[in-house]
Amino acid sequence: MEKRPQLDILLCAPRGFCAGVDRAIQIVELALRKYGAPVYVRHAIVHNKYVVEGLKQKGAVFVEELDEIPETDAPVVFSAHGVPKSVPAEAKSRNMFFLDATCPLVSKVHVEARRHYDEGHEIVLIGHAGHPEVVGTMGQLPPGAVTLIETVEDAVAFTPRDPDNLAFVTQTTLSVDDTRGIVDALKARFPGITSPHKEDICYATTNRQEAIKAVAPRVDAMIVVGSPHSSNSQRLVEVALRSGCRTATLVDRASDIDWSLYGNLSSLGVSAGASAPESLVEEVIDAFAERYRVKVETVTTAEENIAFNIPRVLRDLEAQAGR
Numbered sequence: 001m002e003k004r005p006q007l008d009i010l011l012c013a014p015r016g017f018c019a020g021v022d023r024a025i026q027i028v029e030l031a032l033r034k035y036g037a038p039v040y041v042r043h044a045i046v047h048n049k050y051v052v053e054g055l056k057q058k059g060a061v062f063v064e065e066l067d068e069i070p071e072t073d074a075p076v077v078f079s080a081h082g083v084p085k086s087v088p089a090e091a092k093s094r095n096m097f098f099l100d101a102t103c104p105l106v107s108k109v110h111v112e113a114r115r116h117y118d119e120g121h122e123i124v125l126i127g128h129a130g131h132p133e134v135v136g137t138m139g140q141l142p143p144g145a146v147t148l149i150e151t152v153e154d155a156v157a158f159t160p161r162d163p164d165n166l167a168f169v170t171q172t173t174l175s176v177d178d179t180r181g182i183v184d185a186l187k188a189r190f191p192g193i194t195s196p197h198k199e200d201i202c203y204a205t206t207n208r209q210e211a212i213k214a215v216a217p218r219v220d221a222m223i224v225v226g227s228p229h230s231s232n233s234q235r236l237v238e239v240a241l242r243s244g245c246r247t248a249t250l251v252d253r254a255s256d257i258d259w260s261l262y263g264n265l266s267s268l269g270v271s272a273g274a275s276a277p278e279s280l281v282e283e284v285i286d287a288f289a290e291r292y293r294v295k296v297e298t299v300t301t302a303e304e305n306i307a308f309n310i311p312r313v314l315r316d317l318e319a320q321a322g323r
Contacts, residue, residue, distance in 0.1 A: 005266070007292035009285060010219055012211035012271035013300040018204030020103030021046045021275045023308045024080035025055070027101045030314040031075045032059050040069050042087065043079040043132055045101060046275035047230035049252060066090050075099055080275075081132035082106040084139020104308050105202040106133055109169050110140045112196055116167040117141050121194060122160050124149050126182050127171030131231055134171055155185035167194035172202040173232035173274070175239060176209055204274045205232050207302040209239045214301050215269040216243035221262060224250050225280050226273030233273025245269065253280045254287035265292075 024045050031039045037059025044052050044062060052062060060077075063069055066087065069076060075097050078087065082102040091098045102110075116123050123146045127134040138146045149155050149168075160166055168186060170179055179201060186193055199206070216222055222240040226233025233250055240248035247261055262268070268288065272281050288294055309315075 004291060004293050007265060007288060007294045008219075008267045009288065009294050009296045010215045010267065010269045011281075011285075011296055011298045012208070012215050012269060013298050014204070014207045014211060014302055014304045015270075016225075016272040016274070016276050016278050016281060018202070018274040019304075019306040019308050020080050020105060020202070020204070023310055024077075024101035024103070025051060027099055027310055027314060028055050028060050028077055029058065030310065031077060031099060034314060035075050038072075038074050040072070040074055040076045041079065042066060042076060042083065043081065044229070045077065045079050047227045047233075048273075048275040048277070049227055050280060051275065051277060066094070066096070069096075073097065077101050079132065080106070082110065082136030083132075084136055086139060099311050099314070102136070103172070103202075105172050106136070109137055109172065109196075109200050112169050112200070113137055113140050113146065116169070116194065117145055119167075121165055121167035122162060123147070124158070124160075124166060124168040124186065124193075125170070126150075126168060126174065126179055128174075128231060131171065133173065133231075137169065137171070149182060149186075152181050152185045155182050155189070158186075158189075160190070163190050164192055166190050166192070169196055170200040171231070172200055173205050173230075173235065174201055175235045176201055176206055177239070177242070178235075203306065204304070205235070207304060208232065208236055208271060208274065211299065211301045212236050212239045212269070212271055213243045215271070215299050216240040216245035216248070219245060219267040219269040220265050221245065221247040221267075222249075222269040222271070223257070223284060224248065224271050224273060225253070225276045225284055226250055227252055227275065230273045230275050233276065236271055236273060240269070251284065254283040257284065257287060259291075262288075
């Protein structure tokens with residue numbers, strides 16, 4: 001019998017589902033239990049194919065825009081990433097029954113942006129063009145009210161209407177280090193720029209990046225379980241590479257592992273983006289266990305015990321479910 005090599009796996013904690021993702025999935029599942037199928041969901045509820053497929057099997061119907069939904073009494077759920085103001089306005093105009101699964105930490109950024117606008121500030125949003133969270137945040141305010149800045153170069157080139165009357169907000173799933181560089185560039189040019197009262201990058205994004213920083217220098221390679229569409233998952237791979245890990249890859253699940261990258265391996269770090277279920281992490285570890293004698297050690301850098309309320313109309317079911 002072939003002797004399998006030894007592999008030490010360092011499992012990052014925290015990893016995987018955050019409170020906002022958990023809440024969004026609960027909203028769809030509870031709506032299906034209360035109202036039956038179909039429950040329509042505008043955009044992927046969270047950026048994970050496995051989660052979306054699981055909800056489809058239970059009766060969720062995913063659309064990109066409300067005009068794809070026929071006249072219906074069925075609930076319509078808005079995804080965790082948030083939506084422009086035009087979306088609930090359209091839903092109301094069609095008398096749709098909608099449930100908003102926007103993460104409360106994204107909603108906080110929406111409220112901040114609105115407050116800055118009402119106070120007459122010109123607003124800068126640090127984020128990635130086209131990401132649904134960015135589209136939703138920019139869509140809280142009239143066209144032209146928010147300028148998107150993606151890089152330090154953008155910050156250096158930015159020409160505001162009034163340099164003394166600026167405020168910034170950020171996407172919640174960015175690289176903490178990248179964002180710090182952009183903020184520093186803005187503050188160097190515009191010392192009076194107004195910052196968020198509390199960091200916009202969410203606790204879960206920050207915690208997962210810190211766990212990666214603790215593990216990446218100690219291992220030969222890192223695997224992040226998460227979707228290529230997931231901003232926070234992509235950032236984890238970048239953080240791992242920057243933290244000194246030679247090989248760091250993003251996989252949706254075990255079947256996506258490129259084994260050619262892991263020939264001569266004695267240690268492996270494993271983490272998961274905020275929309276990746278723990279079952280997929282276990283699947284990846286099991287795949288390595290078929291090829292190696294694995295010893296798993298959890299490296300914990302923070303404890304998370306945050307939970308967000310779900311909409312009132314679903315709370316009776318939540319209580320019955322014992323959550």
